[in-house]
Amino acid sequence: MIRALKEKYKTEQVFWGVIFIAPTLIGLIMLNLKPAVDTIILSFQKSTGFGNQIWTGLDNYRRMFHDVEVWQAVGNTFIYALLTVPAIIILSLLVAVLLNQKIKGISIYRTIYFLPVVSTPAAVAMVWKWLYNSDYGLINFLLSKLGIQGPNWLTNPHTALLAVAIVGIWSAVGYNMILFLAGLQEIPKDFYESARIDGASPAKQFFSITIPLISPTLFFVTVTTIISSMQVFDLIFMMIDTTNIVMPKTQSLIYLFYKQSFILNDKGYGAAIVVLLLVIIMFFTAIQLIAQKKWVHY
Amino acid sequence: MKKSKYLGYVIAALLLVLGVSACGSKNSSQSGKKTTISYAIWSKNQEAGMNAIARAFEKKNPNIKVKVEVTPWAQYWTKLDAAATGKNLPDVFWMHSQEAYRYMSNGILMDLSNVVNKDLGKKNYPQAITNLYTLNNKVYAVPKDIDTVALWYNKTLFDQAGVKYPDSSWTWDTLLENAKKLTNADKGIYGLGAFNTAQSGYYNYIFQNNGKVLNAQGTKSEFNNKDTQAALQFYTDLILKEKVSPSVQEFAENSEASFFESGHQAMGTFGSFYMNEFIQNDYVTKNCDVAILPKGKTRASVSNGLGNAVAANTKHKAAAIKFVKFLGSKQGNVLQAEKAGVIPAYTAVANHWVKAFPQFHSQVFVDSLKYSKVLPHSKNTVKASTLETEVLTKVFSGKESVDKGTQQIYSGVNDILKQ
Numbered sequence: 001m002i003r004a005l006k007e008k009y010k011t012e013q014v015f016w017g018v019i020f021i022a023p024t025l026i027g028l029i030m031l032n033l034k035p036a037v038d039t040i041i042l043s044f045q046k047s048t049g050f051g052n053q054i055w056t057g058l059d060n061y062r063r064m065f066h067d068v069e070v071w072q073a074v075g076n077t078f079i080y081a082l083l084t085v086p087a088i089i090i091l092s093l094l095v096a097v098l099l100n101q102k103i104k105g106i107s108i109y110r111t112i113y114f115l116p117v118v119s120t121p122a123a124v125a126m127v128w129k130w131l132y133n134s135d136y137g138l139i140n141f142l143l144s145k146l147g148i149q150g151p152n153w154l155t156n157p158h159t160a161l162l163a164v165a166i167v168g169i170w171s172a173v174g175y176n177m178i179l180f181l182a183g184l185q186e187i188p189k190d191f192y193e194s195a196r197i198d199g200a201s202p203a204k205q206f207f208s209i210t211i212p213l214i215s216p217t218l219f220f221v222t223v224t225t226i227i228s229s230m231q232v233f234d235l236i237f238m239m240i241d242t243t244n245i246v247m248p249k250t251q252s253l254i255y256l257f258y259k260q261s262f263i264l265n266d267k268g269y270g271a272a273i274v275v276l277l278l279v280i281i282m283f284f285t286a287i288q289l290i291a292q293k294k295w296v297h298y
Numbered sequence: 299m300k301k302s303k304y305l306g307y308v309i310a311a312l313l314l315v316l317g318v319s320a321c322g323s324k325n326s327s328q329s330g331k332k333t334t335i336s337y338a339i340w341s342k343n344q345e346a347g348m349n350a351i352a353r354a355f356e357k358k359n360p361n362i363k364v365k366v367e368v369t370p371w372a373q374y375w376t377k378l379d380a381a382a383t384g385k386n387l388p389d390v391f392w393m394h395s396q397e398a399y400r401y402m403s404n405g406i407l408m409d410l411s412n413v414v415n416k417d418l419g420k421k422n423y424p425q426a427i428t429n430l431y432t433l434n435n436k437v438y439a440v441p442k443d444i445d446t447v448a449l450w451y452n453k454t455l456f457d458q459a460g461v462k463y464p465d466s467s468w469t470w471d472t473l474l475e476n477a478k479k480l481t482n483a484d485k486g487i488y489g490l491g492a493f494n495t496a497q498s499g500y501y502n503y504i505f506q507n508n509g510k511v512l513n514a515q516g517t518k519s520e521f522n523n524k525d526t527q528a529a530l531q532f533y534t535d536l537i538l539k540e541k542v543s544p545s546v547q548e549f550a551e552n553s554e555a556s557f558f559e560s561g562h563q564a565m566g567t568f569g570s571f572y573m574n575e576f577i578q579n580d581y582v583t584k585n586c587d588v589a590i591l592p593k594g595k596t597r598a599s600v601s602n603g604l605g606n607a608v609a610a611n612t613k614h615k616a617a618a619i620k621f622v623k624f625l626g627s628k629q630g631n632v633l634q635a636e637k638a639g640v641i642p643a644y645t646a647v648a649n650h651w652v653k654a655f656p657q658f659h660s661q662v663f664v665d666s667l668k669y670s671k672v673l674p675h676s677k678n679t680v681k682a683s684t685l686e687t688e689v690l691t692k693v694f695s696g697k698e699s700v701d702k703g704t705q706q707i708y709s710g711v712n713d714i715l716k717q
Binding site for chain 1: 383406680697
């Protein structure tokens with residue numbers, strides 16, 4: 001193989017190539033790859049404190065398969081993903097299409113939609129926690145003006161995850177909108193012009209021109225949104241108190257990982273939970289990579 | 299071609315040299331005459347007080363500089379754990395009884411037995427606090443402060459309801475009876491707060507009922523104790539049956555003290571460590587005061603105390619020990635009482651703390667020390683109390699009976715302590 005490479009590239013080129021990608025490569029190996037491998041190793045160990053571990057084989061995994069809390073968290077994570085992913089994709093595509101027109105003050109609208117992305121997640125969660133408060137929260141106050149008795153958003157097991165998901169959607173739309181906007185601006189205007197001449201309705205134009213042409217962006221957004229929604233943590237951590245009765249019904253896998261690793265100091269078990277999440281995410285991403293051949297047009 | 303190859307080597311060599319020199323400069327700054335030691339704490343409220351003590355210490359020891367570093371409680375232990383793993387601990391830091399065992403048993407803390415017992419004099423501190431940081435007859439921290447719990451009440455709400463202020467004659471019956479009178483559902487006012495917190499909340503009731511949380515050695519749960527269960531039943535009834543307290547849901551949406559601080563809760567059990575927060579709240583200073591806890595079968599108040607620990611592998615051993623000695627000294631404790639707002643562990647100067655808070659009857663906290671019970675702790679307090687909180691959330695919200703809940707805690711905690 002080395003000989004084949006040597007014939008194809010000049011040593012000089014390889015040398016400089018390596019030098020140039022070194023900063024990224026070293027960063028990737030040290031900050032991403034090595035910790036990932038360490039985590040997998042840690043999941044087969046039991047930590048006895050302060051970086052000391054003993055090898056326990058599959059103990060953590062055996063315990064995990066009998067742990068109701070873990071499977072409840074898997075369920076919670078899936079429900080959260082189901083609530084947020086379709087909404088994020090549809091809303092951000094909709095906003096991107098609407099903001100891809102020549103209207104006055106377009107940059108102001110774009111800024112408004114992008115603002116949640118720039119805000120600190122912790123601060124966002126705190127403000128939303130106030131909005132959701134059942135006593136003095138703005139949301140229930142407005143609902144009461146309409147004659148509706150609002151639910152106890154964050155302490156009712158039926159609404160808590162939905163409440164968290166709404167914040168998740170609200171803060172993710174702006175970022176994906178920007179990606180879609182970039183995709184939309186790549187589409188040549190003449191396609192729409194000729195479609196209009198042929199008498200295609202705006203809806204027809206959207207489904208026959210826009211969707212196929214931004215399918216690479218759509219694919220990218222779908223993959224990243226699913227991954228990030230499976231990794232939800234900060235919103236739950238900030239908005240659901242540990243003494244809240246809905247905690248078992250809202251905690252995600254990452255929250256459980258945090259609890260086991262950093263509150264209960266069971267780092268080995270925490271690592272096993274995160275490996276489970278890794279497997280789940282890899283599974284869904286693999287399915288998408290196979291399915292994309294059918295609908296993504298490059 | 300050759301030229302560019304050399305250029306690459308030159309760049310690589312340059313990077314190496316730069317890296318090495320960066321490390322070198324770090325070392326050289328330490329070789330100066332002035333030693334800097336770090337002091338890690340978690341309370342923003344006490345930052346000014348700790349800095350005042352550090353400055354007073356620097357005045358006495360001009361060649362030592364103390365850097366006070368504040369990390370909020372939630373991140374403090376994660377950070378300390380990582381620092382201990384990476385052998386990069388702060389020189390001096392706060393220790394809490396909940397976490398102490400792990401650090402003491404793993405050789406992370408320096409043995410300060412001589413400092414506490416001989417140099418400072420162990421008689422100066424309550425034995426119970428020294429015991430929290432003692433393992434196999436070795437003392438690993440200098441007692442820093444001590445806290446107790448008392449009954450805070452809202453004078454204005456008491457006047458409106460025509461109820462006499464709480465005093466030493468109060469029992470559980472008086473407490474419940476008056477809490478009912480003070481509760482006004484239409485106005486959203488509750489008589490009492492029964493929140494899901496051990497130290498400020500239900501542990502006090504358990505001890506007042508002669509109940510226990512753990513056995514004397516801290517190796518077995520006592521949640522199957524009849525008195526413990528009866529106390530928890532009384533506490534649960536305050537929320538669910540008598541409805542004199544905000545519900546678990548209401549407390550989860552707001553902070554523990556928010557109902558009291560906004561005039562929606564007439565009475566609440568809060569520890570002396572709330573003093574710094576209450577003093578900054580205009581509503582509380584104008585309308586509220588504090589009295590001793592009502593008597594159950596016996597008088598009791600939960601007490602805990604922090605310690606100042608030194609890293610076993612500190613590079614500045616002499617300076618760090620000098621500093622903890624100052625922290626534990628009479629002068630350091632007077633400063634702490636006046637500037638940091640916590641009851642000093644040095645028993646003789648507790649009156650300085652009382653004088654610092656003339657707005658309230660602060661003396662009741664010091665008086666409570668006479669019959670205080672130490673906050674229960676074991677070799678894995680964090681795991682045990684996390685389980686306890688999770689189960690009691692269900693009990694206090696009526697999803698689980700006291701009998702079944704305490705049984706779950708009993709067997710769960712015993713499993714944890716066996717590990």
